[in-house]
Amino acid sequence: MTTEELVAQIRLKKSFLCIGLDTDLEKIPSHLLKEEDPIFEFNKAIIDATHHLCVAYKPNIAFYEAYGIKGWIALDKTIKYLNTNYPELFTIADAKRGDIGNTSTRYAKAFFEDMEFDSVTIAPYMGKDSVEPFLAFKNKHTILLALTSNKGAYDFQIKLISGKELYKEVLETSITYENSENLMYVVGATKATFLSEIRKIIPNSFLLVPGVGAQGGSLEDVYKYGANKQIGLLVNSSRGIIYASKDEDFAQKAAKSALQLQKQMKKLMH
Ligand SMILES: O=c1ccn([C@@H]2O[C@H](COP(=O)(O)O)[C@@H](O)[C@H]2O)c(=O)[nH]1
DSSP states (O other): OOHHHHHHHHHHHTOOEEEEEOOOTTTSOGGGGGSSSHHHHHHHHHHHHHTTTOSEEEEBTHHHHTTHHHHHHHHHHHHHHHHHHOTTSEEEEEEEEOOSHHHHHHHHIIIIIISOOSEEEEOOTTOHHHHHHHHTSTTOEEEEEEEOSSTTHHHHTTSEETTEEHHHHHHHHHTTSTTGGGEEEEEOGGGGGGHHHHHHHOSSOOEEEEOBGGGOBOHHHHHHHHOBTTBOEEEEESHHHHTSOSSTTHHHHHHHHHHHHHHHHHHHHO
16 A cells, blocks of 8 residues: 555545554453454454544554464454455554564565565664565555653663664664655654654654553644644554453444544544
8 A cells, every 4th residue: 555545544534543453362252252263253343343433453463473373364364354345444564573684575575465464563673684675565664663652662762872862763764774765663652742853853754653542642642743744643542442342242342432533533633
């Protein structure tokens, strides 16, 4: 998907919501456990109930890897279901990969070619040759971890390296990479006040912003400090939406929770 198509969806739906498919067998409604593939059935019901309210879905790969081959099959069915039935939606493999170039190319092929995700999250720590193999894919997006939502972000990302915060170094260096127009960045909603500084370095890039809902980040602050002319934001909520209910009405309750966020987004976009 191109960035222009993503922006068009945001304007059309008046939403910059990304729904996180962090599907956990211990949290999904018990009546689904009798299904042959409970993870996929859960995802399918959530997607069918919420697709009109969001512009992106983000399965976190850890939740699928945790179930071995069954998890990978459920993930594969989920991405195929999305690409077949809702091709207008942006898809994010939240995998946080990155390795020596040779290996990064294999990761890129897995997520972009085999599974046909639109984007994948990447850790920047191994540098240029670990990131550029992902950037080589046309109309695919590499979402680099810049300033994450967790407390541990303060261990390294905010630390001064030769007088500059490490996350700023990540941003400034990454924009010099080949095909850097294919970069997006992760910035946690819990770090919303940093967004004005971040926008000085990457005014036009899209940001994936997790951390509203369960982690307590403020949607209003994210928009105030982070929105640009194209909106430029994908705000993610996972647990706050998909686990709104454990009962038979889980999908409707998820839609209700997604609608609340979409309404707030619509208001902010005006
Ligand atoms: O900085 C980061 C990067 C990724 N995540 C992921 O986003 C979701 C958040 O889930 P919630 O339930 O809405 O808290 C999850 O998959 C994280 O691994 C993040 O939270 N922060």
